[in-house]
Amino acid sequence: MSDTPVKVIQKATWVGSIANVALAIVKITVGKLTGSQALVADGVHSFSDLVTDTAILIGSRYWTAPADKGHPYGHGRFETLTNIFIGVLLALVGIGIGWDSVKQIGNEATSPPGMLAFWAAMASILVKEILYRWTVVQAKKINSRSLHANAWHHRSDALSSLPVAIAVIANFIVPDLHYLDQVAALLVTAMILKAAFEILWPAILELTEAESDIDVEGKIQQYAEADTNIKEVHAIRSRRTGSTILLDFHLLVDPEMSVDEAHTISENFKSHILQEIDEVVDVIIHIEPYTCAERVVNPCCEEKGCEEKGCEEKGIEEKDGED
Incomplete structure (x- = not known):
């Protein structure tokens, strides 16, 4: 029996937490011993x-809960808020590290960091890259954007250790490059801020009711064209709530069809969409008759100013031709 989404999230997060504690302690300790400010900054990043x-861990208990009377559309926005928290915290950590690095550049030069700092940075790169890849797999299993964001947090940690390792080697080879370690710390800052933006921006778009970030409209049109009972779909709207998508659109059927038949067609089409697009969890379909007044994709009259009566006649002719 497969684990529930909340169990997958908690398992992946706990594994990452244990690794973060170990790496943070190692990097900060080695950074202090070897005099590598960049490695200390990288350790602070791991602690963050x-x-x-x-x-x-806290938020997943809420956003995985099913819809209820108080939240009829589900609790997906708790995941959005968690992503915003992660992004803001990352940005603050990055700004703090960058500010300290800028202040240190003007200070008196110190001796280059020892090679132990290089091996600590390389160990961090290896562990965090493995964590990133494993967490991405877990995130895809349950389609969790927050878990995916946390995976990129691991990747940003791995990338931020790279300039640290390069700076240690460069300083070891050319000791006169006194401030290369501080420059590496600034590169760490840039990577952290980039990761923060990539987490924050989709969450902000979601809160402002932006259209979902996948081509839902194209897929719906494709599915509709393959269904001979569906004459047209239009007014397709989608919005994201956490890792899920809510969808609504107008579906046009033969005006001579009974209400029961039209309802069956819409329910079958809804089931097909839910089966094909994993992120879509709810679909609202507005059924309309395939008449000139309702047609949008294939209007009856192509020329402006045509009479409604003429449109109706043309619509009848087209219908008879189809029959």
């Missing part, structure tokens, strides 16, 4: 992951 892990 613990806060986001906690947010996911």
